[in-house]
Amino acid sequence: MAEADELEALIRLGVEKISGPIRLSAPIDLGRTYVVPVVDAFLAEHPNVTIDLNLTDGYVDLVGQGQDLAIRYGELADSTLRVKRLVENRRIVCASPVYLETRGAPQHPDDLVHHECLIMRYGLTTDRDWPFLIDGKERRVMVQGHRIANDGELVRVWCRNGFGIARKSRLDVEADLRQGALIELLQDFSSGETGLQIVYPATQAQPKRVRLLIERIAQVFSS
DSSP states (O other): OHHHHHHHHHHHHTSSOOOEEEEEEEOHHHIIIIIHHHHHHHHHHOTTEEEEEEEOSSOOOTTTTTOSEEEEESOOOOTTEEEEEEEEEOEEEEEOHHHHHHHOOOSSGGGGGGSOEEEEEETTEEOOEEEEEETTEEEEEEOOOSEEESOHHHHHHHHHTTSOEEEEEHHHHHHHHHHTSSEEEOGGGOOOOEEEEEEEETTSOOOHHHHHHHHHHHHHHHO
C-alpha cells in the first residue's frame, strides 16, 4: 500500500520526486544533536515529504504507534524488528568541574553512595542501579539523588550546572567533554560498549522516502 501511494504521488507530480509522511522516534539528546540536522537537510532536498519526529527517552511501540523507524541504544529485545547498526557507543559517568571541586571525585563505584546522582526515568522505571566492571565482573551499584527526570537533555544540563553526577551516553556529552564542561569519572570501571541502531518493523514494506532517510542517518554516524 505504501509503495502504491508513492507511485501514485510520482505519477501525479510527473517528476521523479519522493513525497509522503515519515514517522520516527529518537532519544531526546541524540535526536536534537544528530537527527534534527539530518531531518532539516532531508526536508530541504525533498520538500514534498513530511516528517513527524518523536523525541523521547521512553519506550516506543513502533508497530502500535505507527512509527516507520526508531533510533535506539542497547541490544534489541524485540525479535519482530529489523536492525541497522549505526555506531558503537558506551555510557559514561561524568560530572562538572564545579561539582568535583565541591564534593570531590569518586575513586571507586562504591563511593557513589556518598554522592548526589542525577537519575533518569524511563517510563515507570528509574535508572538507579548503574553497571560497572569490578574485579572482572559486572556489578550494579545503587545510586541516589534528589533530581529525577525523563528528559536526557535536562539531566545533562543539571550535570553541567554542577547539581550532581550523571550516567550518560558518550555521544550525548562528547562536546561537553571536549570543552571541559564535563569530566568522565570511573573510566577504569566502564562496563563496556553498547550499540546504537536504527530499528524498523520487519513486516512493513518500506517506501523509498523511508529508505533514503535511513541511509542518510547512517551516513552521518559512519562519518
